[in-house]
Amino acid sequence: MASSDEAERSRKLRPQTVILLVLVALVVVVSAWSLATVSTTSQVPSADFVTMPTTQLSKAGARTVFASVSPVLSKGVAVGVQGTLQGASGSPVAAATVYMTYYLQGAYRTQAAVTDQNGHFEAHFPMNWTGWLPITLTYLGDNEHQGLTQVFSVAGEPQTVQRFS
Secondary structure (H helix, E strand, O other), rough: OOHHHHHHHHHOHHHHHHHHHHHHHHHHHHHHHHHHHHHHHOOOOOHHHOOOOOOOOOOOEEOOOEEEEEEEEOOEEEEEEEEEEEOOOEEOOOOOOEEEEEEEOOEEEEEEEOOOOOOEEEEEEEEEEOOOEEEEEEEOOOEEEEEEEEEEEEOOOOOEEEEEE
């Protein structure tokens, strides 16, 4: 009989055990929330997000290509994307707007960057990442250059970039 009483008492949760479990759960929730907040701390004001134009891609002029796309790294972690836009002949496409669309906090976000005289563009994102970030790059084109949309998967650490078409 004594052993059944001991078994009965051991199955009941003591108030101290319940309080400890609640505190542990609370610490886990608060820690997860703070980690998520840190990883999406905005380095880019929300005003930097743009609406993707509904303009059709230009089919006039020379073909274009994203010659390179890679992460912008800070302390070994990706904080943005950089690349080069060129014509099919290898000449840089200068003063072109490149739209970068990616998924962040439950929605697709778009940022724009303008290429320099060497066709180079760069944008910093309001988050950092590890692993692979799918990103859609779009250049609408103009009278001299055809428009282009490509999806890339950009590594969050220094690695080779993979491209999906």
